[in-house]
């Protein structure tokens with residue numbers, strides 16, 4: 001560990017779908033957090049930890065901040081989206097070039113009371129440089145004095161500059177986590193998330209929002225990891241959709257998830273998926289706690 005070693009927490013917050021999870025994965029160089037081209041993919045606070053000779057940067061990926069507080073799960077997600085703000089060393093507010101609107105301005109307002117805030121303007125690969133400049137001016141007018149870093153998390157543009165800026169703001173401190181630890185979450189949790197990602201990417205409309213995944217068994221054997229997981233649906237009619245014709249969709253989800261999990265753990269995976277019904281789980285506190293949506297699970 002070098003003299004002057006730095007350690008700090010960096011929150012990635014913003015509207016749903018702005019690229020928070022993509023950015024965290026790009027910055028730590030590993031796929032820890034799941035991503036999908038639809039809002040409200042991330043449901044928990046997830047730490048992504050990058051440790052070098054000189055610093056340990058602990059990123060906090062969060063659910064997108066939204067106004068929907070209809071069900072208990074939405075209220076849980078909104079708490080997870082902002083509960084750490086007072087405790088981090090730097091807040092990065094993510095905006096996306098094509099979708100800057102009043103919801104972003106609301107989030108910028110919410111962070112006015114904090115000193116260390118950087119605005120990350122993501123997805124610059126989607127527009128020309130000329131289109132970016134007036135937008136940056138508009139954002140600067142809404143958040144005077146804040147620095148704005150344009151990046152593309154997906155295409156790896158300007159991430160070096162963002163990283164340098166983040167590191168400059170970390171305080172001198174000893175590391176919190178061992179230097180080979182990438183996240184605070186267990187492999188069990190990440191396996192369930194990977195299955196959920198495949199469901200989010202394969203199913204249309206509202207269906208992904210009424211699903212959750214639990215891991216029933218996770219057994220590491222020397223040459224194979226055996227995982228059994230249950231996909232929980234809220235309505236009887238959803239079961240058939242998730243299973244698909246002759247089980248085709250479930251099979252596809254299983255194959256895609258198994259490949260990803262294998263890559264991450266570097267071992268062969270045998271993955272068994274079940275689909276079960278628990279009516280109204282997303283608005284029932286007891287079910288939420290049983291499925292890991294509990295505030296105690298995300299306090300660090």
Ligand SMILES: Nc1nc2c(ncn2[C@@H]2O[C@H](COP(=O)(O)OP(=O)(O)OP(=O)(O)O)[C@@H](O)[C@H]2O)c(=O)[nH]1
Nearest residue numbers: 016017018019020021022036040041042064153154
């Ligand atoms: N073109 C482009 N797409 C991006 C970029 N960053 C993220 N995306 C895409 O935007 C979509 C949303 O990305 P996520 O990382 O899941 O967004 P998020 O902010 O974590 O979303 P929630 O968890 O739902 O709040 C995905 O399809 C990403 O591939 C980028 O720099 N450029």
Ligand SMILES: [Mg+2]
Nearest residue numbers: 020021041042
């Ligand atoms: Mg996310």
